[in-house]
Amino acid sequence: MIVLAPYWVSYPEIVQLCGATAVTVACGADSGFKLTADALATAITPRTRWLILNSPSNPTGAVYSREDLQALAEALLAHPQVLVLSDDIYEHLIFDGLEFFTLAQVEPRLRERVLTMNGVSKAYAMTGWRIGFGTGPGWLIEAMEKLQGQQTSGACTISQHAALAALTGPQDFIAQSRVAFQRRRGAVVELLNQAPGLHCQIPQGAFYAFASCEGLRGKTTAAGQRLASDEDVVNALLDEAGVATVHGSAFGLGPYIRIAYALDDASLQRACEAIQQFCRTLSD
Ligand SMILES: Cc1ncc(COP(=O)(O)O)c(C=O)c1O
Incomplete structure (x- = not known):
């Protein structure tokens, strides 16, 4: 799995827990701490199964524009074995009038291999309620359900209702x-x-x-x-x-x-x- 450095500290540990190998790609200040299409194309090998993207980013605050994502999408289209986890948890915390974009929206041809994740922790300041959610290909969501059903038996209903209230209530x-x-x-x-x-x-x-x-x-x-x-x-x-x-x-x-x-x-x-x-x- 390709993990971009600097990364949210949990990513390499999550990859390891899944029995996979994290391959780190350094994204330094010169590229605004973002992955470029060239760096991605170089990093992908026949053994690559996943890429983890996070925009806006923890820890750098870097934001991928539509053009940035389009360029990455072009590189990904050439490698159909690679799935993408798009961690959009900071979606609403974006500045300077910039618009938020996510990979599955920018390149619909990738939808069948993008897992888009989000949650109420950041925008709604509801970290303690422990609610995250995701959308992606049916086979993957079904497998995730099986795993979660055995590991935690699912999310607490009180938290689910609180998250529903946050997502459907006033957003101002x-x-x-x-x-x-x-x-x-x-x-x-x-x-x-x-x-x-x-x-x-x-x-x-x-x-x-x-x-x-x-x-x-x-x-x-x-x-x-x-x-x-x-x-x-x-x-x-x-x-x-x-x-x-x-x-x-x-x-x-x-x-x-x-x-x-x-x-x-x-x-x-x-x-x-x-x-x-x-x-x-x-x-x-
Ligand atoms: C990039 C990123 N993804 C996911 C999370 C997970 O947030 P939570 O477990 O509170 O939903 C965090 C929390 O710090 C984060 O920084």
Whole structure:
């Protein structure tokens, strides 16, 4: 299974649990952390069975445009043995007036081999209710039902009704939360880019900023910790600045730090200022 790095941490583990092998394809800053059609064509072999796509992305916030997906679809059409899991969980968290697109919509010829996944965790802030859903070819959904029926016996009915209420009730708050997230994204990226040693592209979706911390490598903190890796940066930020971030290498691509901005504006401002202060007090 092709997993794109940086990836949501669960993907390689899920692949392993299924007895498959995760083949990681690095999608770095130069391609906006997105898979290109060329990279996909190079990665696919006769043994490839799946590709996992996630747009908007956790951890980078990268968003695939219609054109991006069309180009990937062209490459996929040449390899009929490859199925695609499209994880659309951040569908509604998309900024700058961009429109959300998903692979099965962009290329109907791929519909018979695309599993489109979504859920109520992100747009409806209902993480604890544990409801996700998917659509795809009948044979696959039937197999998924068999597996889930034995593993969990299905989703709790209370959660199902809560999810139904969320999906069929008024949707206007989604636009409001999008505005709030866009404002927070702007503030966080600006403040991070003012921190010496950090560099952050502007993410177009989800609620994460993925900042390169290459410029901090080799420096020493005020408390005397040497920063050899992004994990060192994350640990020192927690110890010395009181800010919780996640290192990029946990997502398969370092040296980066991921900042989740699903938090109120004042706390984010405080956290980013603490990160700035941390970076300013580092020594060579
Ligand atoms: C990319 C991605 N997919 C899926 C999920 C799963 O969300 P949940 O299990 O809450 O539905 C998450 C949660 O963080 C995620 O980031």
